[in-house]
Amino acid sequence: MSMTSRERLLAALRGQPVDRLPWSPFLAYWWESQPQAIQDRGQIHFLRELGADALLRGFTTPFVCSDLWGQSSYSTFSQRIPNCEVRRSERGADMRVWFETPVGALTQLGRRSEQGNTRFLVEHPVKRREDYKVLSYIVERMIIAPDYTAVTDEIAAVGEAGLSAPLISPFGKTPFQSLVEHFVGAEQLIFDLMDYPAEVEALLAVMSARAEEAVRIAVASPAEAFITWEDSSTTNVSPALFRRYIFPEMRRWAAMVHDAGKLLLHHACGHLRALLPIITEEGVDAVESLSPPPTGNIEIWEAQALLGQRTGLVGGIEPVNFLNLDLPALRVYIEELLARMDHRRWILANSDSCPPGVTLEKFRLVTEIVKAHRLG
16 A cells, blocks of 8 residues: 555654655755755755655754854744843854853854855853853753744645654753753863863753753644754764763653654764664664764664664665765665665665765665665
8 A cells, every 4th residue: 555755754663564665865965055946946845856755854843942052044043042142243254152141151163164064163162160150041041932833834834745853952952962062062071071070960950951841842742753963973972971961861852752652863973883772772763864884883784783673764875875876886785775674664865964966866766766676
């Protein structure tokens, strides 16, 4: 019996039979490089025309929230932080942001990379012991309020052509991972955990409580699935730190999501070999954007064997291979991948992002192969 894309994606994530393998391209970085005429029609239209299953990863949030980064691209992360003045100054590729509060100030510096089509931090806002208290003050007062408009509109727009998975965290990810990436930096955070553990732990407790508020708001929304942009990898978090600080949050969020009869995806796009045994205990429904080498450090069929049927997978097409292989070699690569994999609880995707140089013909080739492939 033929399924709609929405039915196919939900069935795959729940470990139920599917009529064919779901194929859900991840268009980050690639999409922004496309002609304006294609962008104007939107990703849902593009994926429907491609014959793919639209898994909309974190396009929306079920809440409005304060912008803790001073430069967020999410319109829903736009609420003013009470008792905090935010100022910005741009000079060339650099953007300096100041957060001024009654208990102190934070400043960060972001730099635009035209080649990478992104802005990255070159100076994190938390630099000193006192800064933890300032960030805690800001997080305690940040606005997190229900607003299901964007989620409802996206669900209506995608219809049966796919599945909406809004972002579930007000920090984009778990509190600890957000300290690693956004607020402190991996190296400084390790030093601070040794030198100022009380200050770090106090901030994490505040962030954890606010994150749970957002999760409670999210699960009451019309969305059937959610995602958190964890970017999990042992290149920036050790297994011990992951188990101590990230695992408990993910397990708690997964339980709350499942109590509402919904699904949670854990975006994990880096080196995962040592983390997957811990992730299997979280209770999440799928590891999203698992990347084989050279981007990652584990083949997807190895990951599937390790996860068993407890946790699904979204990914498998390594971005470097997707870019560099010509069409005949890409066909061999995809067909060998399909032959190696157990098709239960698996959604095929190019993992994590897509280099702008990938041609439209390559996306179409994958669609052709998937639609001709017979499930074992």
